[in-house]
Amino acid sequence: MSLSCSDRFTDLLCAEDSNEVLSDDSPACSSELDSQASCIEESSIDGFIEDETNFVPGFDYLARFQCQSLDASAREASVAWILKVQAYYNLQPLTAYLSVNYLDRFLYSRRLPQASGWPLQLLSTACLSLAAKMEEPLVPSLLDLQVEGAKYIFEPKTIQRMELLVLTVLDWRLRSVTPFSFIDFFACKLDPTGTFLAFLISRATDIILSNIKEASFLEYRPSSIAAAAILCAANEIPNLSLFNPEHAESWCDGLSKEKILSCYRLMQELVVDNARRKPPKMLPQLRVSIRGRMRSSDSSSSSSSSPSYKRRKLNNCLRVDDDDRNSK
Known part of the structure; x- marks a missing residue:
């Protein structure tokens, strides 16, 4: 399905400044951060910790x-x-x-x-x-x-x-505090050298989204979910897998060791369970069939090169050969 550009923003009911909405004010985490930038980031995380309960049920x-x-x-x-x-x-x-x-x-x-x-x-x-x-x-x-x-x-x-x-x-409070408000900061705390930052953040993001359907996680605050996701991601890196999860409480003030450990254990169970039951990925084929309604040329070219199309074509050729031999 094509992405329509018409009336894309005319039905915007909230009046936030687009520059403010799309900006990323959190400083980058690297070894080159000076003490002032570090203090700013620490204060931002403290603010998130203080406000996070205002953005959860x-x-x-x-x-x-x-x-x-x-x-x-x-x-x-x-x-x-x-x-x-x-x-x-x-x-x-x-x-x-x-x-x-x-x-x-x-x-x-x-x-x-x-x-x-x-x-x-x-x-x-x-x-x-x-x-x-x-x-x-x-x-x-x-x-x-x-x-x-x-x-x-x-x-x-x-x-x-x-x-x-x-x-x-929601009282127009849309700019919520979420686990994504914390994962960059927690990843820097776990890996201060920055060697595995990209993997930690990407993997933690996947883990958070893959478990978002589970109502059990509604028990935990965004900061606990973010810390647990970073710990689960670290388990997949040999250099970081020996990190003691109990030490995650020291990453910033206001964290609960009990909640982090409980969320971490639940997340571990679900990550392992999802890995065992994960079906083969069929999304690309489904998306081609849906978009084919709007762009038949793209769909036909994609489907003609797909393995299923090639198998059908081969089977048809074999049937034709069999019919020719039977007729002779």
Whole structure:
């Protein structure tokens, strides 16, 4: 599906300055940082620690899923759809995480007419649209955003009204504190030489997104999730695998050793379990078939070179040869 540029920003309901939204104010982490820059970064992390509880659902949110007051399977399906759209358009990982953050905070504060079905799909679409407007330089149109197995297709005006409701419920606080606010800083703490920074950050990001569907992680604050993800990523590097997870508490003030260790153990179990059950990746073939509706020439050229097409062509040739021999 092509990315529509028409009316891309006209339906923006929040009035944030685009330069402010798209800027990255956190200083780079390297051995060349002077003491002043280091102090600025330390103070930023202290601020994130202080504010992070303001951007998560209430403490009893997880209990609502456990007592089935909220449908955990419906939430998991919505998050899975958000991740599919994020992969389809190659959106930022933070965009996907913010979408789920908005969804959880909304569900904690406001009950939908029904636990699943079209209301939850509409909420998921609105949350994803708002997150994309916060983080992406180019945002798919509201119609183009509804791809990858969306069960219901809503008119743009309907989504805009839902966006306004989400903004009202969240008190317009969209620039949330997330695990991505911490992972660069924690990676620098674990690997001060900077040798494995790129891998640590990339792998921790993958781990966070792969576990975002699990309601169990709603128990933990963003800082604990970020620290646990960095520790899990470090396990895959021999030079860093001997790091004692209990020492992660010293990375900054305000961290809870018990919460980090508990989140770390849960994350380890899920990472191992996901690695065992991970199916073969079929996303490229699915994306070709979907985009073929809009660009038939691209689809035909791609499908003609695919292994499945070659197998079909070979089988047809073999059948023709067999028919010729039988006729003779």
